[in-house]
Amino acid sequence: MMIVGEYNQLKVSKKVEFGYYLEDDFGDEVLLPNSATKGHEIKVGDRLEVFIYRDSKDRLISTLKKPLLTVGKIGYLEVVTQNNIGAFVNIGLERDLFIPLREQSFNIKEGKKYLFGMYVDKTDRLAGTTRIDSYMEIAEEGTYKSSDEISAIVYDTCENGTLNVMVDGKYRGLILANEHFEYIHPGEEIQARVKIIYEDGTLGITTRKKRLDEREILTDKILKYLKENGGFMPFNDKSSSEDIKKEFNTSKNYFKMTLGGLMKQKIITQDKEGTRIL
Structure with a gap:
């Protein structure tokens, strides 16, 4: 029995003008097109490992190419197109993988790469999803x-x-x-x-650095800000957490600790208006 979306071990049963027919142990056949055999020498009777999927006409087809993911696996894939029914992402084969709208947990954009899982839908077609927890x-x-x-x-x-x-x-x-x-x-x-x-x-x-590293990085940010703004900044240890996070990408606690260290070194001073470099 051939399994869609996975690698199958099949026997080459005959050669035709447009490729080869492969068969499984039950005598069922699938086409291996010439376009999917480049770089391979194939003879009738050989056993090949091929990937099985459906072509644009919904026919089972095989390939010796290696897709970027298989069923049950996760791939970091580029979105080729997005329309009102879903998206298509490049999996390294002639046919792109369809991502239904219902399987998109966020807005995806053409040309961007995201993580997708592959599954076989109720119609025995390959499809993808951004919901990959179970993968x-x-x-x-x-x-x-x-x-x-x-x-x-x-x-x-x-x-x-x-x-x-x-x-x-x-x-x-x-x-x-x-x-x-x-x-x-x-x-x-x-x-x-x-x-x-x-x-x-x-x-x-x-994504935060280790405590010492983070203090050093924040110290550099504060001193750079002061030097670029005439030695003054309208921020001190009384500033709001939101303003500190917006300007320095850090927590108020780390900001206060870093200012305290700079004051001990007599590099800065604070007043109600903000902070000044000495």
């Missing part, structure tokens, strides 16, 4: 430890500011709202680090 793996104990540097791709955002991410191409992670200061869109790749590993194996991720 990801849970990190086993010992896979990561706190402060490990990781790569992540955002695949969904929550109303409370939490970001859902895929870590290192396979594991589920999340970034709480207070662990990132900039809005990160679905599809964006980021460098971050592990902060906590939850009991269910989900990775708690942060």
